Amino acid sequence: MLGSDHRPLTGLRVLELAGLAPAPFAGLVLADFGADVVRVDRTGVNSSPDTLTRGKRSLAVSLKSPEGIAVLQKLLGPADDSGAWRADVLIDPFRPGVLERLGLDPQELMKRNPRLIVARLTGFRRQGPYSQMAGHDINYLALSGVLSMLGRKGDKPYAPANTLADFAGGGLMAVVGILAAVLERQGSGKGQLVETDMVTGTRYASIFPLTVSHPGAKLPMWDRPRGENALDGGAPWYDVYERIFVAALPADLCQEGKPEAQHQLDRDTWPDLATFLARGFLTKPRDEWTALFLGTDACCVPVLGPLEVDKAGRGPNEPQHESSAEARSGLSDFPLPAPRLTRTPATAPAGNGLFLQPGRHSLDVLEKAGYSAQQVDDLLRTEAVGNGRGRSHL
Incomplete structure (x- = not known):
């Protein structure tokens, strides 16, 4: 043993x-x-x-x-x-x-x-x-x-x-x-x-995506081809609470076409919304966005590299030392x-x-x-x- x-x-x-x-x-x-x-x-x-x-x-x-x-x-x-x-x-x-x-x-x-x-x-x-x-x-x-x-x-x-x-x-x-x-x-x-x-x-x-996408389920969450659904990259707002996110974006960017919450599920608006989000994130470095969203319910977190996770992945109040x-x-x-x-x-x-x-x-x-x-x-x-x-x- x-x-x-x-x-x-x-x-x-x-x-x-x-x-x-x-x-x-x-x-x-x-x-x-x-x-x-x-x-x-x-x-x-x-x-x-x-x-x-x-x-x-x-x-x-x-x-x-x-x-x-x-x-x-x-x-x-x-x-x-x-x-x-x-x-x-x-x-x-x-x-x-x-x-x-x-x-x-x-x-x-x-x-x-x-x-x-x-x-x-x-x-x-x-x-x-x-x-x-x-x-x-x-x-x-x-x-x-x-x-x-x-x-x-x-x-x-x-x-x-x-x-x-x-x-x-x-x-x-x-x-x-x-x-x-x-x-x-x-x-x-x-x-x-x-x-x-x-x-x-x-x-x-993978039982969840396989069942919700089944034609017999008739659910709008995953009823389209690959990349056009809510959880497979099709929805630009996935994991983002739209109002909190928009409130954090620079004012001049919002003036060019501020998204409206009532249109969030309208698939016709998704291409423009994806462009809006992509341009918005390019206005600040990753770590600035991290600090901006920390503590909010925007469901927006940094994409960490493999060697960043143990330190940066711990909560702000957790000890930052190794066991x-x-x-x-x-x-x-x-x-x-x-x-x-x-x-x-x-x-x-x-x-x-x-x-x-x-x-x-x-x-x-x-x-x-x-x-x-x-x-x-x-x-x-x-x-x-x-x-x-x-x-x-x-």
């Missing part, structure tokens, strides 16, 4: 097979809330570019070695009276069929350990013509029907980086499923498969855990830095799993396991 604490998931043991974006994010969220997350990295690799390793430990295992697979099977096996480390949850980031080919068939694992929860994340749906294809966030977003809704009028669809499919539809949905399975297991004593695909997950995370954990880790510009629990809050443990060296904690994990020193030496010698510091643990 990473230490004694009272976070809500303390005591939950997670084995995360290293993957890209959504699976590591799911593991990070669980780790932030107290789970003991062991990330399984490849052997023979001295570094990893993955930044989603906060609060985790790394065990380097060769997935091509029968001895390495046997190590994972043991870690995923049933708990015994010795208290040795055994996983409650396995996070699988691979395409359908990969675990089975490795000798880690989830059905077989759950027969041996009925309490095991196996969370499987795929990009495309597990059945269908795309199931065995490689893909990325933008591909899943496209098949979800949501990408076609994003972008400006008359322009091509525009993807919001890889936040929606990978992280909202993938990683966060996997966390929800894992926690639901953990709660259900308290009553039944049984684990289960938690299957998340990013096409379905993205549609679920001790942030200061020690040097990662105060990186997102902190959410949501906030008042009695048992999540934390962002210091110690790993931005990157986690593959195999850094192999020896500790194997010891906690009940391996003897000789057994560890044998695994290192055959390179079924790596420790990130050479072959010897002495």
Whole structure:
């Protein structure tokens, strides 16, 4: 374990097979809330570019070695009276069929350990013509029907980086499923498969725009093509209380065509209103507008850069200092855990830095799993396991 604490998931043991974006994010969220997350990295690799390793430990295992697979099977096996480390949850980031080919068939694992929860994340749906294809966030977003809704009028669809499919539809949905399975297991004593695909997950995370824009809803909020609706960039007044905003604009600008509140929903006025707002904002620097609107109900805030958020994003009456954990880790510009629990809050443990060296904690994990020193030496010698510091643990 990473230490004694009272976070809500303390005591939950997670084995995360290293993957890209959504699976590591799911593991990070669980780790932030107290789970003991062991990330399984490849052997023979001295570094990893993955930044989603906060609060985790790394065990380097060769997935091509029968001895390495046997190590994972043991870690995923049933708990015994010795208290040795055994996983409650396995996070699988691979395409359908990969675990089975490795000798880690989830059905077989759950027969041996009925309490095991196996969370499987795929990009495309597990059945269908795309199931065995490689893909990325933008591909899943496209098949979800949501990408076609994003972008400006008359322009091509525009993807919001890889936040929606990978992280909202993938990683966060996997966390929800894992926690639901953990709660259900308290009553039944049984684990289960938690299957998340990013096409379905993205549609679920986007249920509001998908339902309000449905022809059957007959709602004027989102009944037009992309970029012509109230919340997709079509309405120039979105997130602006018109009267307060106009009151703050320079008088000479208002004289050229002051908008009237009664015309706010008149789509014919939107092009002129968009020009008016664009010209108005160009009359002052961003920080002057920030000061002008601060404390009002104009719903007008600055667009912050990624490195501005922790300081400028805090309220004016909040302390502007780093927490001790942030200061020690040097990662105060990186997102902190959410949501906030008042009695048992999540934390962002210091110690790993931005990157986690593959195999850094192999020896500790194997010891906690009940391996003897000789057994560890044998695994290192055959390179079924790596420790990130050479072959010897002495």
